[in-house]
Amino acid sequence: MTSFENAPALDIDALIADHEIKILVCTGAGGVGKTTTAAALALRAAEHGRKVCVLTIDPARRLAQALGLASLDNTPREVVGIHSPDGSGSLHAMMLDMKRTFDEVVETNADPERAKQILENPFYQALSSSFAGTQEYMAMEKLGQLSSRADLEGTWDLIIVDTPPSRSALDFLDAPARLGSFLDGKFIRILTAPARSAGRGIGKLASLGFGIFTGVLSKILGTQVLTDVGTFVAAIDTTFGGFRERADKTYALLKQPSSRFVVIAAPEPDALREAAYFVERLKTDSMPLAGLVLNRVQYVDAAELSADRARVAAQTLGTEEHQLTSALLGIHANRQAQAERQQHLAERFTAAHPTVPVAMMPAMAEDIHDLEGLRAIGDRLAEG
């Protein structure tokens, strides 16, 4: 790939130097290098004098080791080995423990007895450890916590968030609201109506076929599940009303000009389509987009020599006397074909989103083993 000729360049150093920016959210499809990019941005920002906290969701073991994150303890830990020339920069890193974060939310918001009741409820236990949207919800929750701590204590002036490896990048924005609307919603009112003995509600529901409704649910789920859900909701409702409010607050924070989204993709149809959805969604919700980081880009040295010409030349030379040169031409033909395909995909993206700034990263096969490796990625990112 030569370059994104028509797209503006994403200036990483200007982004991290802007002290008005307090939150960077790294998002994109699974397998595009989100976590690594988030960590590299965090290190570079710290080494440029920012006080950074990076929240990673599920880092590969080596990356976690590179950051000195030996255990998942849900607390930001200082990363040692940062080169901050005037000592003004610092880097903290943490891994999200979703169940623990949820438990902490319960513990800080409920009196001890009620908290115990909630934490022991089977439905809560299942919800907090396995519901697909809990991770997104807790990532938002943690971001909210880190951000208010930053405001209060001045520990950090930049929080960088990696988003959970969801099916869709949009889940990060949607799942918290979904969970919130469930906890605040009509369905819960229905389930808990008998527990609250709210006569008004029941009368209205009877007309909607309440009998059929609970009958069907009992049939599918069994009455025990319904009872657990009911008890859970009753306990949670009186303790901290407005789960949704909390999610909405963090959501609103992400709309502020002090937040920026970095969308990460690979030059593959799926990943770029996902990136395009996300870019459009940010626009719809007036959320500030910093730009696109395109990882895993195939670079070629002999960009002038097309794949087809190289292939023909390789065949002309044959596999005997000129085997080496023929093989080199074959290698180039494959790389060039891949680069041409990526270029085509990238052009389609920029044609649809001409104003989105782009930074590109070459394909890297090896994992990041240490801070030096992360630093190299940061350097490369800054070159655009």
Add this chain to the structure above:
Amino acid sequence: MSDVQLWPGVDLHVVSGKGGTGKTTVAASLALALAHGGKRTLLMEVEGRQGIAQLFDTAPLPYEERMIAVAPEGGEVWAMAVDPQEALLDYLEQFYNLRRAGAALKKMGAVDFVTTIAPGLRDVLLTGKAIEVVRRKPDDKKNHYDAVVMDAPPTGRITKFLNVNSEMSGLAKVGPIRNHADLVMGVIASPRTAVHLVTLLEEMPVQETVDGITELKAAGLPVGAVFVNMTRPSVLTDDQRAAAIDGTLPLNQIGADLVTSGVIEEPLAAGLLAGQLAHEARDYAMRIALEGRELRRIEELSLRHLTLPLLPSGVDLSGLYELAACLRAEGVR
């Protein structure tokens, strides 16, 4: 080429892998390879990404089995996208004859609850549909498939996704949905199922594969094969690769050859091009060395592994047939 079946008695192939390793592509080529020679396979999508439709260049798949490709020597690949809401209504109809209650449930938010919030239920519904298809009787010729291939969630979530029993254990200890989960688990944890993992020969995907296999085994789920995807052909000898890495390839010779090939005329420009090609060869040789190291880690798993080549111009429909042929050559029947 052997005619011994790789997976005798397996009706359900679950294909997982780290994001970006090409698991949809592998699932699709596996469905094609298994359909070869007059068989009928069903390719199932469960994550609502419509990746199969894009791969086969067709309209988005509905919650309905339809034929999407013909396999070589007669054979059919069918496909469907399993959506949890539709699966719930389907389940209500099949087990309780309650389809009409669906609308009322939807209105109350109960469908949302069951399919997006209630932990584990969504997964039971998705895997449950696959199990329903697998359990169809062979004499039901119109609806029976020789194999079902599921394009499943990625490695990080696959054990949880399949292990519906333990996921539901906290939630529903008794009751109808529990019985359904037991039924589903009875097939998934049996020799009728094989869970395959797709990887690239890179550190991170291989590590995830190794970890994923440990998790699957610990949960008592049947591990099938590792599909090593996007491998590069080895076109240089060991000595040539070593020279490429050391930067000692014979540039003069290469330059002269390039002139002979007619790709370039001017000797000075040929020298420059030779240098560029040698630099690309260095990258390539390092990549091959890395792939070799990672392949050894896969071999240490003592599991069957199948290798698929990188298609430089991307995977289109003809690419799928090419990959299916590779799988056939490795013994997939």
